[in-house]
Amino acid sequence: MEKPDTNASKDQDHCQLSEKYKQIYLPLTYSLIFILGLPLNGIVLWLCWRQTKPWSGATIYLVNLVVTDLLYVLTLPFLLVTYVLGDSWPFGELSCRLVRFLFYTNLYGGILLLACISVDRFLGVCHPLRSLPYRTRWHAQLGATTTWALVLLQLLPTLAFSHTDYINGKVICYDMTSPGKFDQYYAYSMVVMLSGFVFPSLVILTCHFLMIRSLTKPQETLTRTGKVARAKSIRTILLVCGLFVISFLPFHITRSFYLMVHFLSSQDCQLLTAASIAHKIWRPLVSMNSCLNPILYFLSGVNNGVRLLKKLRQNKVDEHPAGAPGRLPRALEIWVLPR
Template identity: 60%
Template sequence: MENGTAGKAPCPLVETYKYVLLPLTYSSVFVLGLLLNGAMLWLSCCRAKEWTCTAVYLVNLAVADLLYLCSLPLLVVNYVLQDTWPFGELLCKLVRFLFYANLYGSILLLTCVSVHRFLGVCYPIRSLPYRTRRLAAVGTAASWALVLLQLLPTLVYARTGVINNHTVCYDMTSPENLSSYYPYGMALTASGFLFPFLIILVCYCLMIKSLIRTTGDTNPIGSAAQAKSIRTILLVCGLFAVCLLPFHITRTIYLFVRVYRVTDCQLFQRWSLFYKIWRPLVSLNSCINPLLYFLSGQTNRARLILELRLHKADPLARPAGNMKGTDVQRRLPPY
């Protein structure tokens, strides 16, 4: 029986794929995400001379990613034990909360990055008073406050239960709470994903329109800003296309089927499979988010390459690394 439906309808599900796919996926995301986000935080906190507005948002993204990554080993153990949760209800609530906090926190912070890029491309002079580190910190704090308010019900709905003598950590909530969880899940999708996604789409459409108008600009600073904006657009659009949009589509249909069409076992099996394949893949956003930092400016890539070369040549040459990193910052403009 699929955890979360045992008390509602006799629909046996074939889910043996979970015990191979999910541990492999979560383990890979944990290792790769730890390396990328760790490198980004190290460069930002130990090597960067000063933070820009974008750096404020991206460092918060990295912190959110690392908190979520710390919960993945628990999920790996859960699926290695074939959907048996040995860690108690408190950690079950924490793991579910961290997943959604990372997901919707990332979306809101990416929205802030997109609005910041939009103002810099479309209104480079008039928007200068609004593109400051202070306002970036205010935007970040507001984003986290909104995420916390959105996700407080998750701490109530997330819980453990017993199915076939195994303790499970329900993915959304227990069967008896599905009816009340459904409107909350739809409201969370609308406020946490759909509205920010529409804002990002509008910003990028206006940015593309502005970039097309200035394609013939031969100013090197203007060309660098255009390239930086194009990289941001491509990466964020790729993140939404690969991870976020398919996850929310499959999650919405899966939740509808669980609540209103659960007796249709063939339909239920199909959408359960789709949702549970995309759910671990959405965790890839923890690996893609740091790429915004490394691809957003020449300074960041040069700093990373320089540090890697210095470490390879002499792992103890920290003073030289600091001096050369500063020289690179002086030569290359901040993003």
């Protein structure tokens, strides 16, 4: 929920910024995320639960990623009802703080878990033997627990910044914070962006770059099939990087621009309008990762998940001998299996 952004309400009153578009755009995007995200993440969680335990390290990271997505998706009905009521928040103070908190928990928890998955994949591809003592279930559990601890620690202040207020005859839920706390919120947001997005992004992109460099090294003994599989693995890695950048970078750029414009109390109406629209357009789009994560990382990033899909098609697979068309694609095996 974006309104009210009363951090610079005087600027908006002066410029008469129109936000009617969001009454259609935001409900549509949030409805789409809910309709897709709930069943997709639910199916992945169910399949992981059904598989033979103990879980692998990759599955542990995936389950935690799915949990963050589900927690956020379950808050979307609150926002949809609020838009139907014309930005009025009828759910009380506690739910207001919790919905805001869970949005950022999904956002930064998801990024940190993707960083953990990237490091795990990098070690498996580039250091398959030396990394065996470190790519264990215990280390994965430690990594996931540490991720949750870091995310909760850095996001606790959002519970204080977000709250309800009574404005223009109705109760509203601040998306960021009230005008009196905006300077503190601006400084806090910049720190969270660095620790929760910039640093993990560097880790993710570096790991994927090193994996591509390892896979592109000349290998004279590599067969034609192996070369094709390696090329497909490289394309998968590039897809992961591309989707990550598209999902998260525009949001953080537009959000930083939006916060900076209001922090500087700009009186430029065109600038205020551009900052407001850009932020409100990208805010729900960043949540689309809740739908992309189960598809991308279930199909191309977790070995046990791929094996589960193979098991569901067991009748068809049994009809083909090893290496025949019914076999699990070797490209996926190269990308997901420890080596």
